[in-house]
Amino acid sequence: MAQKVSVDISRRNRGEVLKGAESCPQCSQLLTAEELEENYRVCRHCGHHFRVTARERVAQLADTGTWSEIAANLRSADPLDFFDLRPYPERVEEAEYDTGLPEAMLTGTARIHKMEVVLAVMDFQFLGGSMGSVVGEKFWRAAETAIETRVPLAVVCASGGARMQEGILSLLQMAKTTCAVELMAQVPVPFVSVLTHPTTGGVLASFATLSDVVIAEPGAFLSFAGPRIIEQTIKEKLPEGFGLAESNVEHGQVDMIIPRSELKDRLVQILGMLEGGVACALEPLWEEEESRPGRRGAFAEAIGRIKSLANPSRRPPKR
Amino acid sequence: MPTLPGVHLKDEIAKVSQRLRELGHNRHLDKAVWGRVELARHPERPYTQDYIHQMFPGFIELRGDRCFADDPAIVGGLAAYMGRTIMVIGHQKGRDLAARTRRNFGMARPEGYRKAQRLMNLADKFGIPVLTFIDTPGAYPGVAAEERGQAGAISGSLLCMARLDVPTVAVIIGEGGSGGALALALADRVLMLENSIYSVISPESCAAILWKDADEAHLAAQTLRLTSSDLLELQAVDAVLPEPRGGAHRDHAAAARIVKEALEDNLRELEAIHPQLRKQERFQKFRQMGVWKENGLTLF
Ligand SMILES: [Zn+2]
Numbered sequence: 089m090a091q092k093v094s095v096d097i098s099r100r101n102r103g104e105v106l107k108g109a110e111s112c113p114q115c116s117q118l119l120t121a122e123e124l125e126e127n128y129r130v131c132r133h134c135g136h137h138f139r140v141t142a143r144e145r146v147a148q149l150a151d152t153g154t155w156s157e158i159a160a161n162l163r164s165a166d167p168l169d170f171f172d173l174r175p176y177p178e179r180v181e182e183a184e185y186d187t188g189l190p191e192a193m194l195t196g197t198a199r200i201h202k203m204e205v206v207l208a209v210m211d212f213q214f215l216g217g218s219m220g221s222v223v224g225e226k227f228w229r230a231a232e233t234a235i236e237t238r239v240p241l242a243v244v245c246a247s248g249g250a251r252m253q254e255g256i257l258s259l260l261q262m263a264k265t266t267c268a269v270e271l272m273a274q275v276p277v278p279f280v281s282v283l284t285h286p287t288t289g290g291v292l293a294s295f296a297t298l299s300d301v302v303i304a305e306p307g308a309f310l311s312f313a314g315p316r317i318i319e320q321t322i323k324e325k326l327p328e329g330f331g332l333a334e335s336n337v338e339h340g341q342v343d344m345i346i347p348r349s350e351l352k353d354r355l356v357q358i359l360g361m362l363e364g365g366v367a368c369a370l371e372p373l374w375e376e377e378e379s380r381p382g383r384r385g386a387f388a389e390a391i392g393r394i395k396s397l398a399n400p401s402r403r404p405p406k407r
Numbered sequence: 408m409p410t411l412p413g414v415h416l417k418d419e420i421a422k423v424s425q426r427l428r429e430l431g432h433n434r435h436l437d438k439a440v441w442g443r444v445e446l447a448r449h450p451e452r453p454y455t456q457d458y459i460h461q462m463f464p465g466f467i468e469l470r471g472d473r474c475f476a477d478d479p480a481i482v483g484g485l486a487a488y489m490g491r492t493i494m495v496i497g498h499q500k501g502r503d504l505a506a507r508t509r510r511n512f513g514m515a516r517p518e519g520y521r522k523a524q525r526l527m528n529l530a531d532k533f534g535i536p537v538l539t540f541i542d543t544p545g546a547y548p549g550v551a552a553e554e555r556g557q558a559g560a561i562s563g564s565l566l567c568m569a570r571l572d573v574p575t576v577a578v579i580i581g582e583g584g585s586g587g588a589l590a591l592a593l594a595d596r597v598l599m600l601e602n603s604i605y606s607v608i609s610p611e612s613c614a615a616i617l618w619k620d621a622d623e624a625h626l627a628a629q630t631l632r633l634t635s636s637d638l639l640e641l642q643a644v645d646a647v648l649p650e651p652r653g654g655a656h657r658d659h660a661a662a663a664r665i666v667k668e669a670l671e672d673n674l675r676e677l678e679a680i681h682p683q684l685r686k687q688e689r690f691q692k693f694r695q696m697g698v699w700k701e702n703g704l705t706l707f
Contacts, residue, residue: 163699224697228694252608255633259585293586312586318550331553
């Protein structure tokens, strides 16, 4: 389990060879692209959560046709004139080409089960989901939109940490995004983060862990330091399951683990409850609960009903 | 640290050696930058406790995070200073082997950052300004530290500093290593001693990841732009404090005098601003951090 991060990289390549079909790294079953997509890119045999791209995630969460991107024209500059084995702008260009994304984070407004939200989604395939100036600025603008429109913010994280190629400016994005979180708290607007595989480094140590409710995806690796650095420091192998979402729940570092198929419903439920507009009589979520497949549709419908019954005007800001 | 999948190194080797040859004429700069790194890590460089000793004779140390432990990698407490009380918090490296082990080389665990938060909140309650000293290779990367929430302790410290109503001054006195340093540096004024470094990652780790060769640390140090003059140019710090001739390790008392004067100037300026406005300016400063392109234009 500890080697999960390195396994992941080879998995992507294997997928390409099989032309859309992917074999599950956990149970080795072969899954077609269609069945993966139908099941939110979760293995139907063992529940392993495959990585999803930022655009796939938006499609999974946003009601059809409601996504409207904000800060779409931001692109990375090269303030340090950074050149390691290759120039930084070349790496950015390649990432843009490979992912079809402008940066490691997409930001926009959308409706989730008719509820207005600001949504920010990170993509690990774009330079390891690393946070440079653009990710920090996009997070800021997402928070700003949330504050101006009094709409909750949901952020789906996936990141290897700060982007080395922008040096200190990347590190300072941790401070910048923290200030944005504090401005949201002053209103307050609800802010929920979803930590997906993997979320580490400067992103985990800033806005990802500063949200009102921290949700993790099953099996996600969540740790400030990378597994190799820890192994080098302690000079021994990491314990079984170290840093995984399940271990993080046990150690009190995240509120809950939500399987991807339930994420959309739960996000609306939690954001709604924080806003005070949704009654608590919805399907409970607590430790003893058994999973109840097949009730998703009814659940979503119930939320829609309650939302429309509830006072449509939002709670006024606290003075 | 970002992983970079799909990078085909073999195709690049030729280009790289070419570029390295081009960089050859920069070897002098390379050496100068590495000299700064060595000075920042100099074993006789004044540490937080040395500045406290020189600047605040009546210092009272406050210990413990009230949850788990006292982390000796971060020290803090109350000091009398120019007719007022201030809260002083800083990373502490050890001078000899025993102290280094005890202080964990200045690499704090979550309880260190939680102690810092406790002390900052205490200062805020009584309107006491906060002074932090930054000197760490980074937060400690260990299993137990992770399990106790290293990431949350750092983000919590950042949020705590963002929220403070009192004036805050951070001084980078040696190594400003990554998130573990920044956790104490979200301040109204961030000052940096001339021969200090402040970086997103250590040059050694950066070289190992990007150059796949830790021996390229010199090159990484130059590329990362981690010296005080670089950081001033990038507007990542507010001011650079000159050091005594040859470096702060040559004269601890003189170094402390320089820091003391700068602290006095900055506190006087900050205390003249209304707390709410001061906080707004703090947010505005960090909001402007970064360089990006928008609609083709590069923005600072
Ligand atoms: Zn499977």
